[in-house]
Amino acid sequence: xxxxxxxxxxxxxxxxxxxxxxxxxxxxxxxxxxxxxxxxxxxxxxxxxxxxxxxxxxxxxxxxxxxxxxxxxxxxxxxxxxxxxxxxxxxxxxxxxxxxxxxxxxxxxxxxx
Amino acid sequence: xxxxxxxxxxxxxxxxxxxxxxxxxxxxxxxxxxxxxxxxxxxxxxxxxxxxxxxxxxxxxxxxxxxxxxxxxxxxxxxxxxxxxxxxxxxxxxxxxxxxxxxxxxxxxxxx
Numbered sequence: 075x076x077x078x079x080x081x082x083x084x085x086x087x088x089x090x091x092x093x094x095x096x097x098x099x100x101x102x103x104x105x106x107x108x109x110x111x112x113x114x115x116x117x118x119x120x121x122x123x124x125x126x127x128x129x130x131x132x133x134x135x136x137x138x139x140x141x142x143x144x145x146x147x148x149x150x151x152x153x154x155x156x157x158x159x160x161x162x163x164x165x166x167x168x169x170x171x172x173x174x175x176x177x178x179x180x181x182x183x184x185x186x187x
Numbered sequence: 188x189x190x191x192x193x194x195x196x197x198x199x200x201x202x203x204x205x206x207x208x209x210x211x212x213x214x215x216x217x218x219x220x221x222x223x224x225x226x227x228x229x230x231x232x233x234x235x236x237x238x239x240x241x242x243x244x245x246x247x248x249x250x251x252x253x254x255x256x257x258x259x260x261x262x263x264x265x266x267x268x269x270x271x272x273x274x275x276x277x278x279x280x281x282x283x284x285x286x287x288x289x290x291x292x293x294x295x296x297x298x299x
Contacts, residue, residue, distance in 0.1 A: 107284075
């Protein structure tokens with residue numbers, strides 16, 4: 075079974091700074107998918123970014139980018155020019171084949187004005 | 188806009204009184220999921236439907252049941268809610284899990 079670990083329960087950063095959230099996972103598979111989801115307080119969980127394991131190029135979505143290190147089984151999320159609206163819980167998640175998403179325990183990120 | 192809609196947004200029920208939460212989708216996704224999320228924890232999968240095929244997680248309590256009468260709708264029934272069932276319940280859909288899930292806004296259940 076796959077496991078996903080987020081070692082930073084909470085983080086805070088000043089507005090406009092860059093922050094990196096860590097995620098590691100354990101799998102014996104080679105073709106899989108990784109995700110970062112954002113869950114703002116009392117609001118809907120939304121997909122931030124998706125990475126296909128067979129693609130070496132790191133995914134980017136505007137201010138959000140990942141550092142995918144397949145050999146190290148690491149998948150960190152970098153948020154550049156952080157904004158107050160980035161305050162949320164962030165979940166790293168793993169998907170393979172027809173199995174279900176496996177979520178990490180989450181990182182609570184607070185952007186300080 | 189295509190979306191996943193959960194009703195109600197907030198639900199208060201009495202200890203032991205059956206309650207039903209609903210989820211609808213306009214995405215025409217074939218897979219639907221119910222998750223339970225307690226405060227600041229990762230979502231925990233309760234069930235999922237692949238079309239009409241029902242899949243129950245091994246550790247989902249018998250107190251929880253689900254129905255999917257058609258592609259668009261899915262219901263979560265809690266037969267006898269206990270205080271420990273107070274949580275946010277999230278519905279999600281996917282066409283293919285590899286592309287990610289679309290989540291509803293959730294129903295926050297309070298048991299009094």
